[in-house]
Amino acid sequence: MNDILTAASAVFSLHALLMIFLGAFAGVIIGALPGLTVNMGIALLMPLTFTFQGMTGILMLLGVYCGAIYGGSITAILINTPGTPASAATILDGYPLALKGEAGRALGLSTMSSLVGGLFSAICLVLVSPLLAKVAVGLSAPEYFSLAVFGISIITSVSSLSIVKGLMGGALGLFIAMIGLDPMTAGFRYTFDSVYLMGGISFVPVLVGLFAFSQGMVSMEDSYRGGENRKVQVPIKRILPTWLDMKRVFPTQMRSAIIGTIIGAIPGTGGDIASYVSYTEAKRWSKHPEEFGHGSVEGVSAPEAGANAVAGGALVPLLTLGIPGDGATAIMMGAFMVQGLSLGPLLFTEHPVEVNTIFIGLFVANLMMAAIGFAGLRSSAKIMDVPRRILVPIVLTLCAVGSYSVNHTMIDVFVTMGFGVLGYILLKLDFSMSPIVIGIILGPMAETNLRRTLVMSQGDYSVFFTRPVCATFLVIAVMTLFLPIVGPKVWAWWKKRSGGPALVEAEGKE
Amino acid sequence: MKKISVLFVALLSAIGGQALAQNITYPTKNIEVVIPKGAGGPTDTATRTLIEFAKNKMPKGIIFVPDNKPAGNGVAGLLDVAKSKPDGYKLVMTTVELAMFPHEGKSPVTYADFTPIVAGVADPVVLVVKADSPYKNLKDFIEGAKAKPGKVQMGNSGMGAVYHLAALNIERKLGVKFNHVPFTEGASATVASLVGGHIDAIITGPSAAKSQVDAGALRILGVMDTKRFELFPDVPTFQEALGQDLGLHMRAWAILAGPAKLPENITRELTTAFGDVVKSPEYQAAIKKMGIMPVVIVGKDAAAMMKEDHDTYKVLIEESKKK
Incomplete structure (x- = not known):
């Protein structure tokens, strides 16, 4: 108890609160700018923490972490460009909702969902971290592989227009992810002696090109064709989501928060995967799956709650095992080391005050993030009112800056432009971008772990069926993949035969 | 014309001055x-x-x-x-x-x-197993590996990288054969996998395993160096544990x-x-x-x-x- 009080007094000092606030504020802005990701935000601000005394620097990083994951959703909803990979799933329903003139509602929901997800995962971190850590290390290569396959199977449910085109996009994404070094033998693949390709194509420039740059080109075309025919933005009447909305999305938020916390706790997986999985599960369980892709309130809430829940989850293996749960916590680990905190099983007994400071700090960081989000909601929604001919050049400039800053190389900027043109062509052909992105995110995870499993089992495929968690995921993956194709036919056959119960109807529509 | 040449000279001297300033003091930027x-x-x-x-x-x-x-x-x-x-x-x-x-x-x-x-x-290279592993010391481990060639799963952080070559060196000098499992995600991924009991042993740096060893979850069997590692004074070198010098020194x-x-x-x-x-x-x-x-x-x-x-x-x- 004494430890908690000491920790609380450390967090609730003016200095620490100010630092968390500044961190969260910087995080929201970094997250909102396309190309600047959560990891980069933390890496950028980490050197500052060296100069702070004690835990203040780490508290600031927690603020950046929470803020940046949330910040990505602002641009995703307002200009159809994910600020960070973690909010790529948010555009699926956030932007359609904003186009309907309900940008305020979408932003309010995404902010609230981020808060709910973040707080839930913080509670999990405090209460069940030893258990979660056990679950996380209990998973091995076969489970990672099946999780990745499950993630890839989502492609059929996020490609609303054509499943075949979705699968083609997914295959393209998997191909892009294959370029570079072979993860198992360290040989070169599709590198053509190019130094740049040896390291593989960086993910962020591709993401920025596919989503932001291509959108810029579409907007240019629109204004060339005959100016702006957009709906005038409905003035924002309220900032907090309505009680009715909250009641409707609460189960979705909870489900996504659980998914996000668990995915966060698994080393090597992060917000980008969590948001897509949360989105698909929201669609699967929704009473109105047909609204998804057209501005569903659950579709906005799910990815945000899932992505922000990753924060608390990712801290679980970091604190309890000294193994980072995602890229952002991997960078934070350095900050802990510098403060002389050796992370791992002994942290809780040797440094109880510091552990409690992190716990309390994470709650405060989430609240700060939501406060900044709600306070800035009216002004950020004004982005919608900026004429496209002014907004588009700004966004394109940010795209170039963001892609350059990933590896400090101009090649990444050209990659962004190349993928921007590709994205534009694919948009014209009614492809959606999400399957490509999912392929790139999950391709390496699936490949590495499939091959690692087979190395470990010496070529025996039966491990995929004998391990319960692995088998379960694979079965769900197969169902997710084929239900949208086979489902309607089964339903029609069932109806013809007997009229079928309501349960089958719900499944058939997925 | 005169104006232009004056401007030109001014510009040149400005550039020259800057270049000079850079020569005198390093570093002038980050x-x-x-x-x-x-x-x-x-x-x-x-x-x-x-x-x-x-x-x-x-x-x-x-x-x-x-x-x-x-x-x-x-x-x-x-x-x-x-x-x-x-x-x-x-x-x-x-x-x-x-x-x-x-x-x-x-x-x-x-x-x-x-x-x-x-x-x-x-840093020297160390061989680590789980604390509840049947291999209590390096001799046990090598004998165990000899008994079932190609079965003991040895984690490394990428094929052709130092820890993989260290394992190859052990194979070569001691006549054993491991099943090499690469973790391109890095050394912390090998530690996670070992803590979870998915592989039998890893070769890694002492710092990556330190917190788990201190907590009693993992055990270091040997150091591949000529002398013991100062932070783990109880851990024998390969030479001490096996009673012969095999030239297994890797850092x-x-x-x-x-x-x-x-x-x-x-x-x-x-x-x-x-x-x-x-x-x-x-x-x-x-x-x-x-x-x-x-x-x-x-x-x-x-x-x-x-x-x-x-x-x-x-x-x-x-x-x-x-x-």
Whole structure:
């Protein structure tokens, strides 16, 4: 108890609160700018923490972490460009909702969902971290592989227009992810002696090109064709989501928060995967799956709650095992080391005050993030009112800056432009971008772990069926993949035969 | 016309003046330090600590900007700096892989493409098992591996990297055969997998395993060095545990270096600054906490170590290819 009080007094000092606030504020802005990701935000601000005394620097990083994951959703909803990979799933329903003139509602929901997800995962971190850590290390290569396959199977449910085109996009994404070094033998693949390709194509420039740059080109075309025919933005009447909305999305938020916390706790997986999985599960369980892709309130809430829940989850293996749960916590680990905190099983007994400071700090960081989000909601929604001919050049400039800053190389900027043109062509052909992105995110995870499993089992495929968690995921993956194709036919056959119960109807529509 | 020529002269002198100013004092702007490994790993934290302490030795306002480029097992980051202008504003934390990759056709650059400044790490390699593993000591382990060739799962952080070659060296010298499981995600992924009991043993650096060993979850069976490791004084060397000298000495170093042909004055400036850092007790205390033993290997000594290992691994890799 004494430890908690000491920790609380450390967090609730003016200095620490100010630092968390500044961190969260910087995080929201970094997250909102396309190309600047959560990891980069933390890496950028980490050197500052060296100069702070004690835990203040780490508290600031927690603020950046929470803020940046949330910040990505602002641009995703307002200009159809994910600020960070973690909010790529948010555009699926956030932007359609904003186009309907309900940008305020979408932003309010995404902010609230981020808060709910973040707080839930913080509670999990405090209460069940030893258990979660056990679950996380209990998973091995076969489970990672099946999780990745499950993630890839989502492609059929996020490609609303054509499943075949979705699968083609997914295959393209998997191909892009294959370029570079072979993860198992360290040989070169599709590198053509190019130094740049040896390291593989960086993910962020591709993401920025596919989503932001291509959108810029579409907007240019629109204004060339005959100016702006957009709906005038409905003035924002309220900032907090309505009680009715909250009641409707609460189960979705909870489900996504659980998914996000668990995915966060698994080393090597992060917000980008969590948001897509949360989105698909929201669609699967929704009473109105047909609204998804057209501005569903659950579709906005799910990815945000899932992505922000990753924060608390990712801290679980970091604190309890000294193994980072995602890229952002991997960078934070350095900050802990510098403060002389050796992370791992002994942290809780040797440094109880510091552990409690992190716990309390994470709650405060989430609240700060939501406060900044709600306070800035009216002004950020004004982005919608900026004429496209002014907004588009700004966004394109940010795209170039963001892609350059990933590896400090101009090649990444050209990659962004190349993928921007590709994205534009694919948009014209009614492809959606999400399957490509999912392929790139999950391709390496699936490949590495499939091959690692087979190395470990010496070529025996039966491990995929004998391990319960692995088998379960694979079965769900197969169902997710084929239900949208086979489902309607089964339903029609069932109806013809007997009229079928309501349960089958719900499944058939997925 | 006259106006233009006046302007021209003014412009020229401005450019000249600036160039002069740069020659006189180095550094005048921030120095980028490429870390060819993932953020949060042992190389990363060691580098970040080193440059943090070195900041005070630089003119006020100048900082070192760390930049993680882990792609392609770090080759991209090495190339990036090797090809950069030797002006002292771009340095790289080269790792022991630089002594191996050229022999494996994975890296077009070798130690000769760099100007070494200081060694941040020169840690021995250790063999680690789970605390409840049936292998209580190194002898048990080797006998166990001999009993079922190709079955004992040995985790490493990438094929052809130092820990994999260390395992190959054990195989070669002791006549055993492991099932090598690479974790390209890095050393912490191998530790996680070992803690979860998915593999039998790993070869890694002492710092990556330290917190788990301290907590009693993992056990170090042996150090591949000529002497015991100071932070784990109870752990025997391979030589002691097996009662014979097999020449199994492997160290994972990380040497901060600039591109080749770094001007003399810049090299001197950097080696002096970093030499002071690695000798300072504050720095040594800080990295000890991370499980890294402080070493003082600066300038020419670091260059000698790079060359020596380059030649050692050349032989080792060629022999492993023959088999």
